[in-house]
Amino acid sequence: MEGIRVLDKDISFMKRALNLAAKARGMTSPNPMVGAVIVKGGKIVAEDYHKKAGEPHAEALAILNAADRARGSDLYVTLEPCCHLDKRTPPCTNAIINAGIKRVFIAMKDPNPKVSGKGIDELKRHKIEVVCGVLEDKAKKLNEAYVKYITTKTPFVILKTAMTFDGKIATPEGQSKWITGEAARKIVHRMRGSVDAILSAVGTVKADNPEFTVRTGQWIRNPRRIVIDPNLEIPLDYKIFNTPPETIIITRKQVIGNGQKAIEEKRKALIDRGIKIIEYDGDRVDLKLLMKRLGEIGIASLMIEGGSSLNAYALQDGIVDKVVFFIAPKIIGGKDSIPAIGGKTFRRLEDAFQIYNMNVKKVGQDLMMEGYLKSS
Ligand code: AOF
Ligand code: ZN
Numbered sequence: 023m024e025g026i027r028v029l030d031k032d033i034s035f036m037k038r039a040l041n042l043a044a045k046a047r048g049m050t051s052p053n054p055m056v057g058a059v060i061v062k063g064g065k066i067v068a069e070d071y072h073k074k075a076g077e078p079h080a081e082a083l084a085i086l087n088a089a090d091r092a093r094g095s096d097l098y099v100t101l102e103p104c105c106h107l108d109k110r111t112p113p114c115t116n117a118i119i120n121a122g123i124k125r126v127f128i129a130m131k132d133p134n135p136k137v138s139g140k141g142i143d144e145l146k147r148h149k150i151e152v153v154c155g156v157l158e159d160k161a162k163k164l165n166e167a168y169v170k171y172i173t174t175k176t177p178f179v180i181l182k183t184a185m186t187f188d189g190k191i192a193t194p195e196g197q198s199k200w201i202t203g204e205a206a207r208k209i210v211h212r213m214r215g216s217v218d219a220i221l222s223a224v225g226t227v228k229a230d231n232p233e234f235t236v237r238t239g240q241w242i243r244n245p246r247r248i249v250i251d252p253n254l255e256i257p258l259d260y261k262i263f264n265t266p267p268e269t270i271i272i273t274r275k276q277v278i279g280n281g282q283k284a285i286e287e288k289r290k291a292l293i294d295r296g297i298k299i300i301e302y303d304g305d306r307v308d309l310k311l312l313m314k315r316l317g318e319i320g321i322a323s324l325m326i327e328g329g330s331s332l333n334a335y336a337l338q339d340g341i342v343d344k345v346v347f348f349i350a351p352k353i354i355g356g357k358d359s360i361p362a363i364g365g366k367t368f369r370r371l372e373d374a375f376q377i378y379n380m381n382v383k384k385v386g387q388d389l390m391m392e393g394y395l396k397s398s
Pocket of ligand 1: 053054055056057071072074075076077078079080081101102103104109110111114132134137172
């Protein structure tokens with residue numbers, strides 16, 4: 023960190039800005055969560071956060087609230103202020119300069135290629151003191167989905183699963199309700215509320231008839247549901263087709279005139295219901311290509327809630343960014359029970375997927391373990 027010496031009070035104002043930003047979790051996609059605090063004479067004179075994509079930016083709102091008090095003040099903002107013109111809202115750098123703000127503390131550089139350091143340069147050109155990197159790790163974690171999507175145009179993918187102490191997700195007969203306890207399931211609902219979509223597969227949907235919606239009461243936005251169903255086997259009266267929001271079905275392109283009449287009829291019935299269908303060629307959907315396609319339709323983050331095979335294919339196809347495993351204090355044992363990750367077995371330990379930046383916490387009676395597939 024260059025220039026200004028960062029003091030404890032600066033860290034605590036930034037912490038406050040981060041907490042404000044997080045209030046909009048699940049509401050800002052594909053845009054970032056951003057918080058801003060304006061301080062003068064050691065006191066907060068205004069603060070605000072970005073509420074929803076397309077609505078005013080955090081720093082612009084805080085400046086508006088501060089009015090004249092912004093002159094000569096310090097701004098704490100969790101993301102580098104924007105400076106580009108080809109967008110819905112006016113550049114925040116102009117607002118900062120015009121308001122007469124003296125110093126700007128930034129948590130992280132904006133990975134958006136249209137900004138990426140240019141916002142900081144613009145402020146410095148106008149003799150504003152800038153320090154970037156205050157609580158940077160926390161800011162990056164908060165906006166990990168935004169960082170991935172704005173730089174790759176493909177969604178940030180979380181692989182979530184609930185398993186026994188010995189890594190099983192169901193008995194050989196498929197019984198899986200409930201492996202984990204209430205507290206863990208509550209967290210899963212919260213996670214659903216913060217992603218754009220849930221990805222699952224026919225096996226899980228047929229076995230559990232899930233809704234994949236958020237039922238904690240606090241959230242108002244449900245994720246899109248995306249289900250891989252190669253032969254359109256999921257019955258039309260299943261919850262996935264009968265609860266909003268719109269479900270997307272990923273299915274195999276059928277060979278015409280090959281005795282596929284029933285599938286063709288089902289396809290028509292689904293389309294009549296407003297279900298979106300995405301087709302793929304070949305035996306199995308290429309998940310990497312699917313992620314590209316979903317990115318194109320604006321899905322910036324996705325959580326996989328599938329079974330053994332989908333979990334394995336997701337890892338194999340290299341689409342997973344983060345794993346969140348809930349571990350319950352139960353042991354099923356036996357080689358016939360269903361493992362969390364199916365698919366092929368690695369013959370050499372060197373080939374195993376490596377998990378980085380691992381974190382563990384206790385939730386109710388269970389453990390929540392998370393980590394990343396790439397080191398940061
Ligand atoms: C936000 N909220 O508080 C900040 C953002 O679609 P627009 O016009 O709102 O522009 C989105 C871009 O603005 C976003 O990708 C990021 O580069 C920058 N900063 N965005 O939605 C905010 N500060
Ligand atoms: Zn802005």
